[in-house]
Amino acid sequence: MNSRFIKGISHGIPICLGYLSVSFGFGITAAASGLSTIEASIISASNLTSAGQAAGVDVIKTGGTILEMILVQLIINIRYSLMGLSLSQKLDRKFTTPHRLLASYGITDEIFAVCSAQKQPLTPAYMYGIILISMLGWVTGTFLGASAGQLLPPSISSALGIVLYGMFIAIVVPPSRKNKSILFVTIVAALLSILFKYVITAITSGFAVIICAIGAAAIGALLFPIDDEEVEE
Amino acid sequence: MSIAIYIIVMAAVTYVIRMIPFTFFNKKIKSRFIRSFLKYIPYAVLSAMTIPAIFYSTGDIITAAVGTIVAVALAFFNCPLIVVALAASLAAYITNLIL
Numbered sequence: 001m002n003s004r005f006i007k008g009i010s011h012g013i014p015i016c017l018g019y020l021s022v023s024f025g026f027g028i029t030a031a032a033s034g035l036s037t038i039e040a041s042i043i044s045a046s047n048l049t050s051a052g053q054a055a056g057v058d059v060i061k062t063g064g065t066i067l068e069m070i071l072v073q074l075i076i077n078i079r080y081s082l083m084g085l086s087l088s089q090k091l092d093r094k095f096t097t098p099h100r101l102l103a104s105y106g107i108t109d110e111i112f113a114v115c116s117a118q119k120q121p122l123t124p125a126y127m128y129g130i131i132l133i134s135m136l137g138w139v140t141g142t143f144l145g146a147s148a149g150q151l152l153p154p155s156i157s158s159a160l161g162i163v164l165y166g167m168f169i170a171i172v173v174p175p176s177r178k179n180k181s182i183l184f185v186t187i188v189a190a191l192l193s194i195l196f197k198y199v200i201t202a203i204t205s206g207f208a209v210i211i212c213a214i215g216a217a218a219i220g221a222l223l224f225p226i227d228d229e230e231v232e233e
Numbered sequence: 234m235s236i237a238i239y240i241i242v243m244a245a246v247t248y249v250i251r252m253i254p255f256t257f258f259n260k261k262i263k264s265r266f267i268r269s270f271l272k273y274i275p276y277a278v279l280s281a282m283t284i285p286a287i288f289y290s291t292g293d294i295i296t297a298a299v300g301t302i303v304a305v306a307l308a309f310f311n312c313p314l315i316v317v318a319l320a321a322s323l324a325a326y327i328t329n330l331i332l
Contacts, residue, residue, distance in 0.1 A: 084255030166321030173308035212281035221269035
């Protein structure tokens with residue numbers, strides 16, 4: 001089998017494990033909101049996003065309008081546009097339009113993070129590997145959560161809540177250590193995020209992440225524009 | 234209203250948001266500012282999503298703080314993703330047993 005595909009699978013295993021526990025929680029919530037196990041699993045398979053799905057289930061539960069559903073998804077998931085734009089800059093030449101149409105389905109926070117940390121250009125095989133294993137974890141966790149309720153004792157499932165964040169830290173810390181401008185952007189984003197959590201609380205968390213990320217990255221780009229050599233890497 | 238319609242709308246909106254920039258941006262961006270911005274975006278997004286949310290991720294701020302410290306320390310020494318992620322979780326679990 002294609003070695004890039006295998007590499008994608010191996011890079012996706014931590015995401016898969018994290019997704020299993022997060023989507024387990026989503027499955028429980030969806031079932032509690034009156035959705036069947038199959039409906040919850042279809043939502044997970046077709047959306048592959050945590051915050052958007054949770055908000056979507058809320059709209060379904062409260063009988064909201066289609067317009068409300070569209071706006072909620074647009075606002076919460078608009079960050080994927082930024083991520084897609086960022087990834088589009090580092091695609092291998094093998095990434096033809098059909099591959100792009102297919103792989104764009106799998107742009108999630110975690111998959112984006114791992115892909116953007118890659119030094120080499122991204123190939124379709126690599127992205128399919130990482131998307132496939134992550135999606136399996138996401139749908140399986142949803143299915144188990146919705147059908148079986150609490151399988152894990154609370155002490156384990158709560159400790160698993162930190163898995164995805166641990167992965168984020170593993171992605172952000174090493175480049176921050178090497179590169180002061182990345183460290184700067186990371187700290188500014190964290191400070192803005194704290195501000196929105198405790199001071200400017202009227203902004204919803206989806207919006208807050210967008211504002212913090214755009215703000216911190218823009219300040220970083222103004223103060224520390226990258227050199228042309230860095231782009232070639 | 235049928236649940237199927239909601240699900241189709243959800244999935245379609247989410248897909249289109251992801252697909253348009255990823256598929257139709259195949260030129261290299263020339264602006265130095267935008268290229269710098271796009272380089273910094275992933276770190277900014279992850280940082281904003283992690284802090285302060287990580288401290289609430291286990292339902293107990295102390296176990297989460299211990300997990301965070303373990304994760305930062307292991308990441309500082311370039312441990313693999315899966316090791317950092319699971320060690321953070323294990324540290325939170327053990328802390329919970331001790332407390």
